Amino acid sequence: MNYNIALISGDGIGPEIVAEAKKVLDKVCEVYGHTFSYKEVLLGGASIDAHGVPLTEEAIADAKASDAVLMGSIGGDAKTSPWYKLEPSKRPEAGLLAIRKALNLFANLRPAYLYNELKGACPLKEEVIGDGFDMIIVRELTGGLYFGDRKTYEENGVQTAVDTLSYNENEIRRIAVKAFDIAMKRKKKVTSVDKANVLDSSRLWRKVVEEVAKDYPEVTLEHMLVDNCAMQLVHNPAQFDVILTENMFGDILSDEASMVTGSIGMLSSASLNETKFGLYEPSHGSAPDIAGKGIANPLATILSAAMMLRFSLDLDKEADAIESAVQSVLTEGYRTVDIMQDGMKQVGTAEMGDLIAGHI
Amino acid sequence: MNYNIALISGDGIGPEIVAEAKKVLDKVCEVYGHTFSYKEVLLGGASIDAHGVPLTEEAIADAKASDAVLMGSIGGDAKTSPWYKLEPSKRPEAGLLAIRKALNLFANLRPAYLYNELKGACPLKEEVIGDGFDMIIVRELTGGLYFGDRKTYEENGVQTAVDTLSYNENEIRRIAVKAFDIAMKRKKKVTSVDKANVLDSSRLWRKVVEEVAKDYPEVTLEHMLVDNCAMQLVHNPAQFDVILTENMFGDILSDEASMVTGSIGMLSSASLNETKFGLYEPSHGSAPDIAGKGIANPLATILSAAMMLRFSLDLDKEADAIESAVQSVLTEGYRTVDIMQDGMKQVGTAEMGDLIAGHI
Ligand SMILES: CC(C)[C@H](C(=O)O)[C@@H](O)C(=O)O
Ligand SMILES: CC(C)[C@H](C(=O)O)[C@@H](O)C(=O)O
Numbered sequence: 001m002n003y004n005i006a007l008i009s010g011d012g013i014g015p016e017i018v019a020e021a022k023k024v025l026d027k028v029c030e031v032y033g034h035t036f037s038y039k040e041v042l043l044g045g046a047s048i049d050a051h052g053v054p055l056t057e058e059a060i061a062d063a064k065a066s067d068a069v070l071m072g073s074i075g076g077d078a079k080t081s082p083w084y085k086l087e088p089s090k091r092p093e094a095g096l097l098a099i100r101k102a103l104n105l106f107a108n109l110r111p112a113y114l115y116n117e118l119k120g121a122c123p124l125k126e127e128v129i130g131d132g133f134d135m136i137i138v139r140e141l142t143g144g145l146y147f148g149d150r151k152t153y154e155e156n157g158v159q160t161a162v163d164t165l166s167y168n169e170n171e172i173r174r175i176a177v178k179a180f181d182i183a184m185k186r187k188k189k190v191t192s193v194d195k196a197n198v199l200d201s202s203r204l205w206r207k208v209v210e211e212v213a214k215d216y217p218e219v220t221l222e223h224m225l226v227d228n229c230a231m232q233l234v235h236n237p238a239q240f241d242v243i244l245t246e247n248m249f250g251d252i253l254s255d256e257a258s259m260v261t262g263s264i265g266m267l268s269s270a271s272l273n274e275t276k277f278g279l280y281e282p283s284h285g286s287a288p289d290i291a292g293k294g295i296a297n298p299l300a301t302i303l304s305a306a307m308m309l310r311f312s313l314d315l316d317k318e319a320d321a322i323e324s325a326v327q328s329v330l331t332e333g334y335r336t337v338d339i340m341q342d343g344m345k346q347v348g349t350a351e352m353g354d355l356i357a358g359h360i
Numbered sequence: 361m362n363y364n365i366a367l368i369s370g371d372g373i374g375p376e377i378v379a380e381a382k383k384v385l386d387k388v389c390e391v392y393g394h395t396f397s398y399k400e401v402l403l404g405g406a407s408i409d410a411h412g413v414p415l416t417e418e419a420i421a422d423a424k425a426s427d428a429v430l431m432g433s434i435g436g437d438a439k440t441s442p443w444y445k446l447e448p449s450k451r452p453e454a455g456l457l458a459i460r461k462a463l464n465l466f467a468n469l470r471p472a473y474l475y476n477e478l479k480g481a482c483p484l485k486e487e488v489i490g491d492g493f494d495m496i497i498v499r500e501l502t503g504g505l506y507f508g509d510r511k512t513y514e515e516n517g518v519q520t521a522v523d524t525l526s527y528n529e530n531e532i533r534r535i536a537v538k539a540f541d542i543a544m545k546r547k548k549k550v551t552s553v554d555k556a557n558v559l560d561s562s563r564l565w566r567k568v569v570e571e572v573a574k575d576y577p578e579v580t581l582e583h584m585l586v587d588n589c590a591m592q593l594v595h596n597p598a599q600f601d602v603i604l605t606e607n608m609f610g611d612i613l614s615d616e617a618s619m620v621t622g623s624i625g626m627l628s629s630a631s632l633n634e635t636k637f638g639l640y641e642p643s644h645g646s647a648p649d650i651a652g653k654g655i656a657n658p659l660a661t662i663l664s665a666a667m668m669l670r671f672s673l674d675l676d677k678e679a680d681a682i683e684s685a686v687q688s689v690l691t692e693g694y695r696t697v698d699i700m701q702d703g704m705k706q707v708g709t710a711e712m713g714d715l716i717a718g719h720i
Binding site (some may be wrong): 146230 | 451453484505512519521523528558560561563565586590594605609613614618619620622
């Protein structure tokens with residue numbers, strides 16, 4: 001079959017890791033007889049360099065015209081980059097927020113999965129993480145504090161800054177439905193995270209989530225306060241299967257959960273709209289400090305490409321092939337530097353891509 | 361000397377643990393020749409039972425008339441308590457928010473400290489937590505999302521809920537000053553946590569914190585995004601000394617940091633205003649599931665009493681005596697069930713209080 005993929009190489013290590021994912025997809029095409037047509041789309045720093053803004057109308061149109069978007073990583077280094085001096089709306093990250101909104105990517109799926117081979121990298125004790133740690137965070141991605149009205153104003157010489165957290169029932173319902181649908185294919189347990197003892201938006205969240213739960217009698221729903229969840233992810237992460245939460249809580253908790261695995265360089269993500277369309281990217285950032293050195297781990301991006309095949313293109317067999325290739329290469333002992341352990345074979349970004357492609 | 365202490369026993373295990381802290385303070389009085397006059401103040405569930413509201417004007421007046429407030433814990437169990445059905449403004453937790461505001465307790469200090477004796481309870485691997493883990497979170501406590509305007513409204517049959525996050529320069533400055541003052545007595549490093557790549561309130565936060573930092577040339581300031589901080593607390597907690605952050609981020613991160621130690625039953629906290637006045641309470645919750653069983657760990661409350669002596673009453677020697685007593689009792693191998701380990705001697709709430717008092 002023929003598919004159109006929009007590629008966003010992005011900033012920092014983005015171009016290096018996307019190149020390896022493309023290498024693997026090329027091999028998938030060869031073996032399974034597909035054709036992928038790629039169109040490079042500019043977002044973030046690359047778009048600022050070319051057009052002065054982090055996202056253009058043309059980029060949105062190109063992304064919309066594709067069957068799916070595969071992305072590297074967006075964003076500068078707050079410490080060293082001059083972007084840090086810019087208004088937030090002009091920074092690379094603003095492009096990311098804007099494309100999520102423009103493509104209506106309200107559902108962010110972030111698996112946190114620990115390969116047995118990589119247990120050594122996990123910061124938690126063996127008895128805490130247990131065997132087969134595998135959970136997924138379903139984060140609302142186009143509402144809440146990150147998309148609310150904001151302003152900074154001065155009164156009597158004193159500046160005040162205001163951000164707004166707003167959710168309506170429909171926004172909550174559609175993300176809850178995604179989470180319950182996913183739970184049906186997993187362990188049938190949803191933990192909905194909020195701060196309902198304080199926030200109005202969390203009270204509405206709870207109410208709507210409970211309504212949605214009625215349509216899934218087989219799924220066990222529990223509510224957890226966000227502060228408690230931040231603790232439980234460290235104390236007993238194995239209790240979770242699907243966490244459902246709003247945008248900002250999801251931002252914080254999904255990063256915490258990735259680090260609980262100790263191998264954020266392995267974690268993929270998908271951002272979906274109401275159709276099969278989605279944007280796929282690694283969970284990690286643009287790591288400007290190691291950009292261009294050929295040492296970045298491309299596996300999260302390669303696994304994101306597998307998610308893309310599965311969710312947007314319905315190519316399950318092909319997605320399975322990529323995931324098994326990653327498993328085989330880990331079993332054979334190949335590691336990039338971020339997940340390197342004694343006795344293993346250290347390889348660079350391109351070698352890792354070659355190894356995965358070689359197993360397809 | 362003579363001091364007036366307001367005691368808020370609170371909900372759940374609150375009364376049991378406050379009784380032990382009082383036992384220890386009585387011994388301090390005896391040994392060092394002070395007189396503490398106690399006044400019981402109702403807050404939270406106890407106030408709802410007696411007066412139908414979680415906080416009364418009289419309770420505020422009593423607290424204000426005291427030299428310091430020592431508290432157990434407030435709040436019901438969302439799963440089993442009927443409070444869960446109430447409007448947030450009528451729940452026990454609302455009393456806690458209201459008293460913070462009424463007493464202007466804008467600075468919440470939450471130490472996360474790991475006793476060597478309790479390393480076994482730490483969920484992190486030995487090489488991750490290292491030796492002598494000791495950090496403190498300075499959380500803004502009377503502003504931001506938990507105190508902003510909020511409303512829920514319906515339009516065309518669809519409900520929307522809105523919460524507001526607002527900070528002005530003065531609110532940011534005074535908490536930053538607290539954090540830098542504390543840093544001067546510690547390792548002279550402040551990590552200010554925000555989401556300045558998205559939020560206006562975080563941009564103002566960064567600006568004001570940088571202004572305050574100019575008055576503390578010896579202190580190293582670094583900024584960190586909240587999602588990254590949630591990761592770093594798991595990945596490399598030893599990098600932190602003082603974390604300075606706003607109310608909600610502080611709520612989440614301080615709970616995460618306490619659990620990183622694995623012994624939240626040991627962690628005290630102080631909430632201060634601009635004077636020496638403060639409210640002292642354990643970092644843990646009201647644990648309704650074990651209330652009344654005589655097994656709760658009173659050490660966090662006892663250590664909070666020590667903080668009270670030090671910060672509000674200028675009784676440093678007496679505070680030291682309590683802290684050494686806790687250290688001695690741990691060294692001797694006594695443990696409540698939450699921190700119990702093989703080969704140690706398990707004791708209940710009252711026995712633990714007796715042991716500490718015995719060492720004063
Ligand atoms: C860059 C930033 C705006 C973004 C977010 O917070 O949503 C990032 O942290 C993420 O999680 O994808
Ligand atoms: C009970 C709740 C309102 C409170 C808060 O979030 O401030 C609690 O979690 C805390 O951290 O003291």
